[in-house]
Amino acid sequence: MDVASLRAALPVLERTAYLNAGTCGPLPAAAGDAVREALAEAERGGRAMEHFTALVAEVQGLRERYARLVGAAPADVALTTSTTDGIARVLGALAWRSDDEIVIAEGEHPGLQGPVAALARRVGVGVRGAPLERIAEAVSDRTRLVACSHVRWSDGALAPLDALAALPPSVPVLLDGAQGAGAIPVDVAALPCAFYAAPGQKWLCGPVGTGFLWISPAWHGRLEPAFPGYVNLEDPGEGLGARPWPDARAHDASALARETLLAARVAFDLLDGHGWPRVHERAARLAGDLAARLAEAGRHVAPRAPTTLVSWREADPVATVARLRAADVVVRDLPGTDLVRASVGAWSDEDDLDRLLRALP
Ligand SMILES: Cc1ncc(COP(=O)(O)O)c(C=O)c1O
Numbered sequence: 001m002d003v004a005s006l007r008a009a010l011p012v013l014e015r016t017a018y019l020n021a022g023t024c025g026p027l028p029a030a031a032g033d034a035v036r037e038a039l040a041e042a043e044r045g046g047r048a049m050e051h052f053t054a055l056v057a058e059v060q061g062l063r064e065r066y067a068r069l070v071g072a073a074p075a076d077v078a079l080t081t082s083t084t085d086g087i088a089r090v091l092g093a094l095a096w097r098s099d100d101e102i103v104i105a106e107g108e109h110p111g112l113q114g115p116v117a118a119l120a121r122r123v124g125v126g127v128r129g130a131p132l133e134r135i136a137e138a139v140s141d142r143t144r145l146v147a148c149s150h151v152r153w154s155d156g157a158l159a160p161l162d163a164l165a166a167l168p169p170s171v172p173v174l175l176d177g178a179q180g181a182g183a184i185p186v187d188v189a190a191l192p193c194a195f196y197a198a199p200g201q202k203w204l205c206g207p208v209g210t211g212f213l214w215i216s217p218a219w220h221g222r223l224e225p226a227f228p229g230y231v232n233l234e235d236p237g238e239g240l241g242a243r244p245w246p247d248a249r250a251h252d253a254s255a256l257a258r259e260t261l262l263a264a265r266v267a268f269d270l271l272d273g274h275g276w277p278r279v280h281e282r283a284a285r286l287a288g289d290l291a292a293r294l295a296e297a298g299r300h301v302a303p304r305a306p307t308t309l310v311s312w313r314e315a316d317p318v319a320t321v322a323r324l325r326a327a328d329v330v331v332r333d334l335p336g337t338d339l340v341r342a343s344v345g346a347w348s349d350e351d352d353l354d355r356l357l358r359a360l361p
Contacts, residue, residue, distance in 0.1 A: 001274050001275065001278040001279070001282060001346065002274065003282075003346075003347070003349060006270070006271075006274055006346065006347050007347055007349065009028050009029060009030065009270055010026040010027070010028055010029070010205070010347055011026075011027075011029050012026045012027070013026060013347060013352075015328055016328045016329070016330055017328060017329040017330065017348075017351070017352035017353075017355040017356055018330050018352075019329065019330060019331050019342040019343050019344060019348065019352060019356060020330045020331060020332060020343055021183075021202055021203050021205070021308070021343040021345045022153065022178075022179055022202060022308075022309055022332070022341060022343035023202070023332060023343070024201050024202060024208065025182075025201065025202050025203055025204065025205035025206075025267075025345065026205055026345070026347060027205060027206075027207065027263075027267070028205060028266060028267050028270050030266045030267075030270065031205070031206070031207065031262075031263035031264075031266045031267045032263070033266075034259070034262040034263050034265075034266045035207070035259045035260075035262065035263045038258055038259040038262050039259055042258075042259075051258065054258060055256070055258040055261070058258055058261040058262055058265065059079060059252070059256060059261060060074070061261075061265055062079060062210075062261050062264055062265050062268070063077050063079055063212075065265065065268045065269075065272070066079075066181075066198075066200075066212040066268075067214075069181065069182070069186065069204075069268075069276065070181065070186045070187065070188045070196065070198075070214055071186075071187040071188055071189055071190075072188050072189075072214050073217070075217075075247035075248060075249075076188075076214055076215055076216070076217055076220075076247065076248050077212050077213070077214050077215075077248050078212060078213040078214075078215065078248040078249065078250075078251035078252050078253075079210075079211075079212055079252045079253060079256060079261075080197070080210075080211040080212055080213050080251075080252075080253050081209050081210065081211060081253045081256075082111070082199055082201075082208075082209070082210075082211045083111050083176060083177065083178040083197045083198060083199045083211055084111035084112075084114065084115065084197075085197075085211060085213075085253060086195075086197030086198065086211055086212065086213030087111065087112055087115050087147075087174065087176060087197045088115040088118075088226070089213055089225075089226050089227070089251050090174050090195045090197065090213065090215075090223075091115050091116065091118075091119045091145075091226075092119075092226025092227070093223035093224055093225055093226045093251065094144070094145065094222075094223065095222075095224065096119065096123045096125050096144070097123075097125075098123060098124035098125060099126075099142060100123075100125045100126070100142060100143075100144040100145075101125060101126040101127070101128055101140065101142040101143050101144065102116055102119070102120075102125055102126070102127050102128070102143070102144065102145045102146075102147060103128050103129075103130060103135060103138045103139055103143050103145070103146045103147070104116055104127060104128070104129055104130075104146075104147045104148065105129070105130060105131070105132040105135050105147075105148035105149065105152075105159075106129045106130065106131055106132070107132070107152070107154060108147075108148065108149060108152075108153075108176065109149065109153045109176065109178065111176070111178065112147060112148075112149065112176045116147060125144075126142065128140075128143075132148055132149070132152055132157060132159060132160070133157075133160055134160075134163075135148050135159075135160065135163070135164070136160060136163035136164055136166065136167055137163075139167060139171055143171050144171070144172075145171070145172055145173075145174060146164065146167065146171060146172070146173045146174070147173075147174040147176070148173075148174075148175065148176065149175070149176040149177075149178065149179065149180075150175040150176065150177045150179070150180035150186070150191070150196070151177075151178075151179035151180045151183065151184065151305070151307045151308075151309065152179070153178065153179055153309070153334075153341075154302070154311060154334050154337060154339060154341070155302035155303065155304050155309065155311045155339070155341075156179070156287070156302075156304040156305060156307040156308065156309030156310065156311065157303065157304060157305055157307075158305040158307065159175065161191065161192055164192040164193070165192035167192070169218075172193075172194035172195065172216075172219065173192055173193040173194060173195075174193065174194070174195040174196075174197065175191065175193040175195065175196045175197070176197055177196045177197055177198035177199075178197075178198065178199050178202060179202070179203070179307065179308070179309060180196075180198065180203075181196075181198035181199070181202075181203060181204065181212075182198075182202065182203030182204040182205075182271065182279075183202075183203040183280070183283060183307060183308040183309075183345075184280055184283075184284065184306075184307055184308065185276070185277070185280050186198075188214050188216075193216070194215070194216040194218065194219050195213065195214065195215055195216070195219070196213070196214040197211070197212075197213050197214075198211055198212050198213075198214075199211045200212070200264045200267075200268075203308070203345065204264070204267060204268055204271065205267040205268075205270070205271060206260075206263060206264030206267045206268065207260050207263045207264060207267075209257070209260045210260060210261070210263075210264040213248070213251060214248075215248050215251065220246060220247060220248070220250075221246075223250075223251070225244045225250040225251055226251075227254065228244050228250065229254030229255075230254075231249075231252055231254055232244050232245060232249060232250050232251070232252060232254065233245070234246070271346070274346065278346070279345075279346040280346075282346040283308045283344055283345050283346045283348070284306045284307065284308060286344045286346075286348050286349075286350075286353065287306075287307065287308045287309065287310050287342075287344035288306060289350075289353065290310045290342060290344055290353050290356070291304060291310045293353065293357055294310065294312050294357070297357060297360070299312040299313065299360075300312060300313040302339060308343060308344050308345065309341055309342070309343055309344075310341070310342045310344060311334065311339040311340065311341040311342075312339065312340060313338050313339060313340075314333075314338060314339070314340050314361075315338070317333035317334070317337070317338055317339060317340045318333050319361075320333070320340050320360065320361060321333045321340060323359065323360075323361060324356065324359050324360070327355065327358075327359035328355075329352075329355050329356050329359050331343075331356065342356060
């Protein structure tokens with residue numbers, strides 16, 4: 001893989017050891033250019049029918065790309081504005097009764113906890129927490145959904161996929177793919193989930209305001225779209241009789257900006273051009289190297305899986321993050337824990353890792 005050309009396409013890497021794709025990936029220069037051009041075109045040309053025709057083409061193009069990334073059919077992929085947005089769309093579209101229960105892994109990101117807690121307040125469903133490793137054991141005959149991350153945000157652990165695969169089909173699994181899509185190989189056909197919610201701004205290096213939700217074809221007919229606007233309707237001209245699309249388009253976010261979609265597409269194509277298998281392999285290998293080197297340096301690295309996140313203990317995580325920032329090394333602390341987290345991408349290199357290790361207290 002031509003690492004030098006990938007790095008050259010990502011301006012933040014010129015000066016900074018940017019190890020923060022778990023929050024937002026490095027934005028390609030070409031994505032910024034595409035936004036500026038699209039906005040200039042809209043300023044000069046106005047936003048008449050051609051603008052919307054181009055927008056529709058952009059929506060479809062991005063849907064096809066995200067679908068290809070996860071081995072899905074485009075008709076099963078909705079475009080969302082974030083992981084959280086996709087999660088909220090699933091929770092809002094399922095039919096709930098107050099005696100239903102959701103099983104959620106402990107320590108999940110607020111992007112998953114928030115929508116689950118809101119549903120519990122609104123409908124009264126029960127919420128049962130369980131350690132990620134043993135989440136399948138917490139399922140009871142009241143459980144109507146299991147929700148957990150594919151890759152845990154705090155330490156890069158993987159969901160127990162074999163145990164989830166053994167659950168009955170009546171208990172769908174919602175995987176939070178915020179640290180999965182673009183970071184590690186994702187094949188929705190092989191994953192034990194009915195729903196996979198993912199961001200565009202993290203490991204796909206797109207702008208904030210992008211993401212997708214994969215919905216298993218088996219679930220289309222059992223969902224009532226939570227927030228259907230005109231883009232979600234098969235024939236909006238039918239007024240109150242208009243029906244949502246029979247596929248994932250029924251769950252698309254209603255206000256997607258052309259410039260944002262363009263930037264997401266350009267970022268996707270940059271990574272795609274380097275080959276996803278190589279992108280995934282290099283990121284996981286470098287992350288493994290970083291974990292080993294931190295351990296050699298005496299750090300306690302949180303147990304992890306072959307993913308792209310590496311977390312380790314620091315006496316004062318906030319001060320460590322600030323100290324690294326001053327040395328132009330970007331990582332993050334994880335509130336409520338004693339952990340600092342580095343996100344390692346295919347665009348990272350040995351020098352980034354050296355700089356991180358040298359700048360530690
Ligand atoms: C596991 C996990 N879930 C959800 C989120 C929220 O993602 P988004 O900003 O795309 O909603 C994040 C990260 O911010 C995350 O790491």
